[in-house]
Amino acid sequence: MREDFSKFISIINEFTSVIEKLAETQKDIISAASSDDIEKLADCMKKEQVYSMTIRSMEQKRIQLQKEMGFENFKLSEMPSKAPDVETQIELKNAADRLKAQYKIMKTASSAARFRLECGLRKVEQLMGKVGIDPAQTEMNLIDGMHTDFHA
Amino acid sequence: MAGFGDYVISYSGMLASQMALNITGQNISNINSPGYTRRTLDVSTFVYNSSGIYRSTGPAAAGAGVMMNGISQLRDPYLDIRFRNQMTGVGATDAMLAGYEEINQIINDVGKDGLTAQFHDLLDKFGKLDANNVGTAEFDNLVKNSAQSLCQILNQLSSRLQSSHEGYEKKYKEEIANVNSIIENIQKLNDQIKKSDITGDSSLELRDKRNVLIDELSQYINIDVKYTSERTDTGIEVEKLVITVPNKAQGEEVQDFTLIDGSNGARISAEFGAEAGPGGDPPAVEKTYALSIGTLMDIKGNPIQGRENGPITVDTGIYGSLQSMRGTLTGLGEYSEDPETSGSRGIPYYQRSLDELARTFADAMNAVNTQDPQGNALTVNGAGNLFATKDGSAQITASNISISNAWRNGDVHIVSSIHQGSGTTANDNISRFQDIFNKDFTFGGAAEGSVIYKGKLEGFYANMQGVLGMDYQMASKMFETYASSADEINNSRDAVYGVNLNEEGINMMQYQKAFAASCRMMTTLDSLMDQVINRMGV
Numbered sequence: 001m002r003e004d005f006s007k008f009i010s011i012i013n014e015f016t017s018v019i020e021k022l023a024e025t026q027k028d029i030i031s032a033a034s035s036d037d038i039e040k041l042a043d044c045m046k047k048e049q050v051y052s053m054t055i056r057s058m059e060q061k062r063i064q065l066q067k068e069m070g071f072e073n074f075k076l077s078e079m080p081s082k083a084p085d086v087e088t089q090i091e092l093k094n095a096a097d098r099l100k101a102q103y104k105i106m107k108t109a110s111s112a113a114r115f116r117l118e119c120g121l122r123k124v125e126q127l128m129g130k131v132g133i134d135p136a137q138t139e140m141n142l143i144d145g146m147h148t149d150f151h152a
Numbered sequence: 153m154a155g156f157g158d159y160v161i162s163y164s165g166m167l168a169s170q171m172a173l174n175i176t177g178q179n180i181s182n183i184n185s186p187g188y189t190r191r192t193l194d195v196s197t198f199v200y201n202s203s204g205i206y207r208s209t210g211p212a213a214a215g216a217g218v219m220m221n222g223i224s225q226l227r228d229p230y231l232d233i234r235f236r237n238q239m240t241g242v243g244a245t246d247a248m249l250a251g252y253e254e255i256n257q258i259i260n261d262v263g264k265d266g267l268t269a270q271f272h273d274l275l276d277k278f279g280k281l282d283a284n285n286v287g288t289a290e291f292d293n294l295v296k297n298s299a300q301s302l303c304q305i306l307n308q309l310s311s312r313l314q315s316s317h318e319g320y321e322k323k324y325k326e327e328i329a330n331v332n333s334i335i336e337n338i339q340k341l342n343d344q345i346k347k348s349d350i351t352g353d354s355s356l357e358l359r360d361k362r363n364v365l366i367d368e369l370s371q372y373i374n375i376d377v378k379y380t381s382e383r384t385d386t387g388i389e390v391e392k393l394v395i396t397v398p399n400k401a402q403g404e405e406v407q408d409f410t411l412i413d414g415s416n417g418a419r420i421s422a423e424f425g426a427e428a429g430p431g432g433d434p435p436a437v438e439k440t441y442a443l444s445i446g447t448l449m450d451i452k453g454n455p456i457q458g459r460e461n462g463p464i465t466v467d468t469g470i471y472g473s474l475q476s477m478r479g480t481l482t483g484l485g486e487y488s489e490d491p492e493t494s495g496s497r498g499i500p501y502y503q504r505s506l507d508e509l510a511r512t513f514a515d516a517m518n519a520v521n522t523q524d525p526q527g528n529a530l531t532v533n534g535a536g537n538l539f540a541t542k543d544g545s546a547q548i549t550a551s552n553i554s555i556s557n558a559w560r561n562g563d564v565h566i567v568s569s570i571h572q573g574s575g576t577t578a579n580d581n582i583s584r585f586q587d588i589f590n591k592d593f594t595f596g597g598a599a600e601g602s603v604i605y606k607g608k609l610e611g612f613y614a615n616m617q618g619v620l621g622m623d624y625q626m627a628s629k630m631f632e633t634y635a636s637s638a639d640e641i642n643n644s645r646d647a648v649y650g651v652n653l654n655e656e657g658i659n660m661m662q663y664q665k666a667f668a669a670s671c672r673m674m675t676t677l678d679s680l681m682d683q684v685i686n687r688m689g690v
Binding site for chain 1: 230231234237238241594599600601602603604605606619622623625626629630633634636637640641644
C-alpha cells in the first residue's frame with residue numbers, strides 16, 4: 001500500500017510540474033498575443049497541446065492507480081486520510097496543496113490568455129469588417145475545407 | 153440654378169462642422185478628466201420628400217444637407233465586460249494578499265527575536281540545569297523566566313492576531329458600506345439618466361460617472377452588466393441598466409441575484425452576529441460574515457414585492473474583494489469541519505494553529521513534571537503543573553497560556569529526578585524536558601484521521617509560516633496575472649474611449665476644412681444667385 005501511495009504522490013507531483021509549465025505557457029501566450037508575434041503564439045499553442053495530452057495521460061494513470069488501490073472516485077482531498085502512515089499522509093497532503101495552488105494559478109493565467117486571444121481575434125474581425133470582408137464568410141470557407149489547415 | 157434650398161445644404165454643413173469642432177474641443181479639454189469618454193457627432197444625410205403640388209418630379213435630387221442626429225460616446229461594451237471581469241479577480245487577489253501580509257507581519261519571526269528564538273532559549277536554559285545546578289533556585293528561576301517569556305510571546309501573537317481580526321472585521325463593514333454607497337449612487341444616476349432620456353438629453357456626463365462607479369463596483373463583487381430598455385408611463389422607450397450577481401448554485405430554479413434594476417437597487421449585508429436577548433430570546437446569532445443581497449428597493453427605499461434576493465451561499469468561484477475578505481475573517485483551513493471550505497486559510501486558521509501549539513507544548517511540559525515515563529503520577533517534592541490558563545478556563549490556548557501560580561509561588565518547581573529521595577544532583581527528568589524540544593508531535597485537523605503536521609514544536613510554527621508563504625505566493629502570482637491582464641484590456645479600452653490627441657488633431661483639420669468648404673460653397677451659391685439676379689439678361 002505504501003508503494004502505491006508513493007506512486008500516487010509521484011503522479012500528483014508530476015501533475016503539479018506539468019501544470020506549472022502550462023501556466024508559464026499561458027503567460028507566454030499573453031505576451032505573444034500582446035506583441036502580435038504569430039510564430040511565438042503558434043509555438044505556444046503546440047506546447048499547450050503537448051502539455052494537455054500529457055495531463056490527459058497522467059489523469060488516466062491516476063484513475064487507474066486509484067482503482068487498483070481501491071479508492072476509485074475518491075476526491076484528492078479525501079486521499080490523504082487513507083494513507084497507511086502519518087508521514088505518507090502529510091507528504092500527500094502537501095503534494096495535493098501544491099497541486100491545488102498551482103492549478104489556481106494556471107486557471108487564472110489560462111483565462112487571462114483566453115481573454116487576450118479573444119480581444120485579438122475581435123480586433124481582427126473588426127478590421128476585416130472595415131476592409132469589407134465578412135468574418136462569417138471566412139469561417140464558412142474554412143468549414144468547406146477551402147483553406148489549408150493551420151496546424152498541419 | 154441656385155435656389156434657397158441649396159443655401160440650406162451648405163448652412164447645414166457649416167453647422168455640422170462647427171458642432172464637430174466643438175466636440176473635438178470638448179474631447180481635447182477633457183483629456184485628463186477621469187472617466188471621460190471620447191465623443192463623436194452622429195450625422196446622416198438629410199433627405200425630405202415633399203408632397204402635393206410642390207413635390208419635385210425630377211429624377212435627380214441632391215438631398216437637403218446633413219442632419220445632426222446626436223452626440224454619442226465611443227465605448228466598446230465587450231472590452232468593458234472583459235475589463236470588469238478581470239478587475240473582480242484583481243480585487244479578490246488583492247484583498248487576499250492584504251490579508252496574508254497582515255498575518256505575515258504577526259507570525260513571521262525569521263531573523264527576529266520571536267517564538268522560535270524563545271523555544272531555543274528555553275531549551276538552552278534546560279541545558280544549563282546540569283548536574284551541578286539542579287535544585288538551585290537560581291537556575292529554576294532562569295527556566296521559569298524563559299517559560300514566562302515564551303507564554304508572553306504566545307499571548308502577544310494571539311492578541312495581535314485577534315486585533316488584526318477585529319480590524320479586518322471593521323474594514324469588511326466599511327467595504328460593504330462602500331459597495332452599498334456605490335449601488336445607491338448608480339441607482340440615482342440611473343434615475344437621472346432616465347429623466348434625461350425622456351427629455352431627449354443624452355446625459356453623457358452622467359453615463360461617464362456611472363461607468364466609473366460600475367468599474368469600481370466590479371472590484372468588490374462579480375457582476376454582469378446589461379443594458380435593456382423600458383417603456384415609461386408616457387410610452388417613451390428609455391434605456392435601463394441592470395446589474396446582476398451570478399448565482400453559482402446548481403439547480404433549475406436558480407436565478408442570478410439582481411443588484412440594480414434601473415432606478416431600483418438592493419443592498420449587500422453580512423452576518424455580523426448578535427448576542428442573545430434576555431432569557432435567550434431572540435437567540436444568539438453566529439458571526440459567519442456570510443454575504444447576502446437584500447430585496448430590491450425603489451429609489452425612496454421602499455422594498456419591491458417579489459424582487460427578493462438572498463444569501464450568497466455557494467463559496468465557489470471568485471466574488472471579488474468582499475468574498476476574499478470573508479475568507480480572511482473565517483478561513484479555518486484544515487480545522488474546518490466542511491471539506492469544501494477547507495482550502496481557505498484566514499486569520500482563524502493561524503489563531504487555531506497557535507492555540508494547538510500552545511496547548512501541545514503546555515500539556516507535554518506538565519506531563520513531564522507530573523508523571524513518570526509510564527504515566528504514573530509523580531510523588532516527588534515540587535511535582536505539579538508548570539503551565540495553566542491565566543483566566544481560569546479549562547483549555548489552554550495561546551491567548552491564555554501562563555506559568556501556573558504554583559510554579560510562580562515556588563510550590564511547584566522543575567522536577568529534576570522522578571525518583572524520590574535521589575541526590576540533589578540527579579537530573580534524569582531534565583533530559584525528558586529537553587526531549588520535548590526534539591521529539592515529534594502530531595497536529596491533526598478537523599476531519600477524522602487528518603494530520604496537518606508531524607515534527608518538532610518549533611517546526612510546527614515554521615510550518616505555519618511555510619503554509620502562509622505558499623498561499624501568499626499563489627495569491628501573488630494570481631494577482632500579477634489578473635492585474636497585467638486588466639491593465640492590457642484597459643489600454644485597449646482606453647484606445648477606444650480615451651482621448652487621442654493625434655486623432656483629435658486630424659479631426660480638427662478635417663472639420664475645419666469641411667467648414668471652410670461649406671463657406672466657400674455658400675460664396676459660390678451667392679455668386680450664382682448674383683449672376684441670376686443682377687446680370688442675367690442685361
